[in-house]
Amino acid sequence: MTSKHLRIGSIAPDFEADTTEGPIKFHEWAGDSWVMFFSHPGDFTPVCTTEVADISHRAPDFKARNVKVIGISVDVLSDHYEWIGDIIDFGNLVRPTYVDFPIIADPKREIAKLYDMIDDDPAALACEDREQYTLRTVFILDPKHVIRATLLYPASVGRDFGEIIRLVDSLQTTDKYKVDTPAGWKKGDDVVIPHSLSDEEARKRFPNYKAHNPYLRTTPLTERVASETSKEDATCSGNGYAASN
Structure with a gap:
């Protein structure tokens, strides 16, 4: 397996893998859900332990x-299974913790390379x-199975999964209402009315919108907006991807 230079808009490659919840075929496992x-970087490491505990709480x-x-x-x-016990112990300090999502074991780095997840920093690899x-x-x-967003953090920085949930909220909202x-x-x-929408059309769809200048218009999302949007052809969202929720 080799990386296909995945970008936003690419179809996520399918694969088979062993996980903590048994073997999976990725696309089949994902079904018609969104996926994070x-x-x-590794089991039995401090930052990763805090991250997986936080995901479990969310x-x-x-x-x-x-x-x-x-x-x-x-x-x-086997390391995944053992490490999950540590995650639960740490997470339980805050609230009851259950790691109820699969973690893939990829010791041959095949899937990681397919998705370009590997650290190729020569300085890091030079270490004993x-x-x-x-x-x-x-x-x-x-x-x-379309890639809608990607994020990449260095090993030293733990992620804010509240921000990632905010990102999902934004993607689902822009798909549904054709806004930004x-x-x-x-x-x-x-929300922001796309610049490509004329003022006339904006007035029809978003009667309560406010124009801050010729290109920046904001509007609340009301029940009327939801009703009007549902009547339109929802094959494309405001950012060009197929509406999917």
């Missing part, structure tokens, strides 16, 4: 958004006993 596919938030979660590292399956490991990568996939979201947007905030 993330990699972590399980209801992902489920409410029809998002399946799956992780991967280059560790073997240092092997290639997975960086902190995130792929957000829609129900058609401004800086710092959160679910329930006003």
Whole structure:
């Protein structure tokens, strides 16, 4: 397996893998759900332990958004099983913790290379006993297995999964209503009307919109907007990808 230079808009490659919840075929496992596919550098490491505990605590938030979660590292399956016990012990310090999503064992690095998750930093590889490991990568996939967002963090920086949930909220909102979201947007905030939409059409679809200048218009999402949007052809979203929720 080799990387296909995956980008936003690419179809996520399918694969078969052994996981903590048994063997899977990726696309079959994903079904018609959104997916957060993330990699972590290694089991029994401090930052990764805090990350997986946080993801576990946010399980209801992902489920409410029809998002399946799956992780991967280059560790073997037996290490994953043992490490999960440590994650639960740490997470239980905050609230009851259950790691109820699969973690892929990829010791041959085939899937990690397919998704370009491997750290190729020569300085890191020059260290004694240092092997290639997975960086902190995130792929957000829609129900058609299209890559809608990617994130890449260095090993030293733990991710904010609340921000990743905000990202999913934005993608699902822009798909459904054919709008864009401004800086710092959160679910329930006003949205941005795409610049490509004429003022006349904007007035029809978003009667309560506010024009800040000729190209920046914001609007609340009301029940009327939802009703009008549902009547239109929803084959394309405002950002050009197929509407998928």
